[in-house]
Amino acid sequence: MEFEDGEEGFTISLRPFELTDADDVMGWATDARVARFCRWMPYTSRDDAAAFIRDVAIPHSWCRAICLAGRPVGSISVEVGEGSSACRGEIGYVLAHRYWGKGIATTAVRKAVQAAFAAFPALRRIEGLVDSENFGSQRVLEKCGFVREGVLRKYMLLKGQVRDMVIFSILLEDIMQE
Numbered sequence: 001m002e003f004e005d006g007e008e009g010f011t012i013s014l015r016p017f018e019l020t021d022a023d024d025v026m027g028w029a030t031d032a033r034v035a036r037f038c039r040w041m042p043y044t045s046r047d048d049a050a051a052f053i054r055d056v057a058i059p060h061s062w063c064r065a066i067c068l069a070g071r072p073v074g075s076i077s078v079e080v081g082e083g084s085s086a087c088r089g090e091i092g093y094v095l096a097h098r099y100w101g102k103g104i105a106t107t108a109v110r111k112a113v114q115a116a117f118a119a120f121p122a123l124r125r126i127e128g129l130v131d132s133e134n135f136g137s138q139r140v141l142e143k144c145g146f147v148r149e150g151v152l153r154k155y156m157l158l159k160g161q162v163r164d165m166v167i168f169s170i171l172l173e174d175i176m177q178e
Helices: 019-029 046-057 104-119 135-143 172-176
Strands: 012-015 063-068 071-080 088-095 125-131 147-158 161-171
Touching: 012 104, 019 046, 019 071, 019 088, 046 063, 063 104, 071 104, 088 104, 104 125, 104 135, 104 172, 125 135, 125 147, 135 147, 135 161, 161 172
Parallel strands: 088 125
Antiparallel strands: 012 063, 063 071, 071 088, 125 161, 147 161
């Protein structure tokens, strides 16, 4: 499924990753500024990007490339729970530094939320866990209608440091009211 939007003058689409996207993935995955709040270290080779696409993105139940004019400039995913947690999902996204502050992540999150609720009938809640120092990502979720629920103190070990995380959520009912 592909989405398009003209916000900020860009044509933004979400699509499944392809193995041929490895060079584009290297455009953001090698950047320490982009990887700062991510669970992964900056990539050092094209093989890292190819492995991400092959082993993570393609088999994932809902992972998409964030594209401008059809070319990937980021990634977005919704990890849906199983069993008694099937009503919950967690959103994660990353965007090339040169596109920060242009409304692209906000548009991608809005589209991903709509698509995930449509794709997973049991899904009722999508959560976003954001490092307490990642103010840009917190603002993206707020602009998309996510509610800040609180700070999870000393919640995650990230690159050798125990970090506080801010939890946000949006409910299916929230987007149905729009």
